[in-house]
Amino acid sequence: MSPEREWRLLTSVRRAIRTDPSQVALTEAYPVLNETVVVKILDLALRVGESMFAVGASAHDATFAITRISQVYGLTGVQVEVTFNAISVSYHRGEEDWPTTLLRVVRAASPDHAKLQRLQALVVDITDGMELSQARIAFRIIRRTPFLYRPIVVIVARALLTVGAAILFGASPLIILLTFISALCAAFTQAGLARLQVPSFFSQIAGAFVITAFATVVSALGAAGIEPFTDVQPSIIVASGIVLMLSGLTVVSAAQDAIDGFALTAVGRILDLTMQTVGVVLGILIGLEVARLFGFSVALPNDALPFGSLPSQIAGAAIIAVAVALFNGAGMRIILVSAMLSVIAILGYTFTLLLDIHVGAASAVGALLASFVGILIARNLHVPSVAVTTAAIVPLVPGLTVFRGLLGIVDSDGTAEGMLVGISPLVLAGTIGVGLAAGASLGLYLGTPIRETLASVAKSRARVRR
Template sequence: MSREHPWHLLNSVRRVIRTDPSEVALTESYPVLGETIVVKILDLALRIGESMFTVGASAHDVTFAIVRVAQVYGLTGVHVDVTYNSVNVSYHRGEEDWPTTLMRVVKAASPDHAKLQRLQALLVEISEGMDLGEARLAFRVIRRTPFLYRPIVVIFARALLAPGVAILFDASPLIVLLSFIAALGAAFTQAGLARLQVPSFFSQIAGAFVITAFATAVSALSAAGIEPFTDVQPSIIVASGIVLMLSGLTVVGAAQDAIDGFAVTAGGRILDLTMQTVGVVLGILIGLELARLLGFSMALPNDALPFGSLPSQIVGAVIIAVAVALFNGAGMRIIIVSALLSMIAIIGYNLAILLDIHAAGASGVGALLASFIGVLIARNQHVPSVAVTTAAIVPLVPGSAVFRGLLGIVDSDGTAEGMLASISPLVLAASIGVGLAAGASLGLYLGTPLRATLASVAKSRARVRR
């Protein structure tokens, strides 16, 4: 045995037991933290967390970001409180000093995944030793960065989602075109109401009403035997519109906050999600009832609308994921990852269906695979996992089941049997929604430890190479 071998073994044991100081990032340190420095550090951490929360991050990610920034610059024991509309941070330097507490009111959430991506990249740079002054300047640059796309691009991106849903159901080119026209009208309507600062609840009602009115008009043309509308299925138009209305809801974020223990934040998000969904329901019901009063009706589908062939599902899912990523302000990297994960989700869903798993469970399987692989892919790309996961599971949103249930309620004769038959699709839609949220959240939790392990292995290999 050589002389160097025992020393090499001893160094290996020492690395297992002791912390290597060279692994700690050399960042700006303050032996005596004055009140001015404390306020600057807390202000930077709080503003980063507030910005992340505003553009779509979960409460857990926001808390971790604030604590991480504070620790890097020498503040340990920072207390963070994240609620649905505010973020608070407090630091107590000692028993003889007053605690320093800052608060930021969170504005209405407006997803901007490109900005979230840049904020996460800034966190990595801070952890690697960025100077406090440089970090504050870099954050100001990110905060002032405008939304990546112009409003007209966002409107057309939202309208593009509806043709994707129609292709998912293997619809004819005419139905795909009509779905796009209906969705474009709803998107322009909601954009106009947003400019007038109308609450989103009424905006959801208006958008759903526009789509339902358009589908009812198409149904009337079809009933009159007018070409080329004789073989059109209006239910696909409304189903695609429902997916459009529900695509911006934070189902994954609400479920993740509830699991993480942020009850107030999760409650606020769930209440907001419920109100937005109720707005869609009211808009559809108002449209159907108004059409009935005017003497028009829409035939209730006897069976649930089935998905088309697997190639059609993949094409439709990719279009939907790209559209969702675009109107959420994603850059090219997030768009590509979202498209890839949407294919994984739809393939996982079909595999689960082949195994005779219920639609709700199959949707959960697809969401689980997409979110799990998404966490791993996003490891080195600074891609927000919640962004790509949301875009990937939107194709599985049960728009068809929601419409069948609502149309059945309108056409029911008021008997208990008729109401039960109408509520059954709504129960199915709710179970699919729960499955999507649970699967996506479980995938994030299973993938996060594995991502951390892969990151530590990569760092170890880099250290060995050095």
């Protein structure tokens, strides 16, 4: 055996037995942790965790960031409690001292994936040895960073999402244009209500009402024989609007918090999700009833409209993912990854349907593939996995199924058979929603250990090369 190989073997054996002090980050150490230092460390950790939670991170990610930052600066055994709208931390230095406890309220959760990306990078920098004073300054800079895009860009991006949904169904250029106009009206309406600080529940009602009213007018023009509205399918307009209304809901985060054991946070997210969905339902029902009072109606589709051709599905899914990433404040890297993962999700969904598998299971497979690939590449590309996963599964939101169910209930004659006609599509929509949440969460949990294994292998190879 050559001397070089003997030295490598000896180095490997030594590494398996002993730790290497040179590999430990030279983080600022505090031999005596007085109360002032403890408060500074806890305050930084808590503020970082609260900011991550407020811009879209899961409760587990926020807890991990808080405990990690605390451990790096010498606080072990920090207790963290995350609820739907508050985070608290507590550290007890010893039996003779009072515990130090801090609490911050999460005022309003608003996705900002670019800021989330910078916060995760800050946690990595702290782990690699950033001093406490520098970390506090860096966090203040990140916290004061404004949203990446101006309000008009967000409004147009939300309207662009419905264009992708219409393309997904293989709609004609006229329907795509009408869908964009209706969504633009709804987006401006919701933006105005947000400025007036109207609760999001009523904002959802108003947005859904605007889209339904627009679709009803288009349907009435077509019924009157006015060109070019005679061949327009208003159900696609409403279905695309439903995808817009439900695109910002935290389905993945709610399922992930429930699986992680954050029951209170998961219940809060699920309740918020339910209320937002109920708002959409009420807005559509109010719109249909108002139209009925004026003598107008929207024809109930006899069958569920299938997706368009495979190129239309790919283009529509990519546009939806890009639009979701834009109005969630994502940068160019997250936008590109989201578009790629949305294509993976729609391809997995489409090819699973070819095997004659239930649409709910097919949705779960598409979400699983997207989240699994997303968690593997998110670390190397330094993008939040929850950001790209959320954008990737929005194309599979069952907007048309929800609309068919609601329209069936409105058109029912009050009999049990008539009600079942409307309830059946809603049950199917619920099944698809559960499949999306379960598939996305399962993909994250299957990909996490594989990602950690690949990361450890890469570090081992780097040490051997050194």
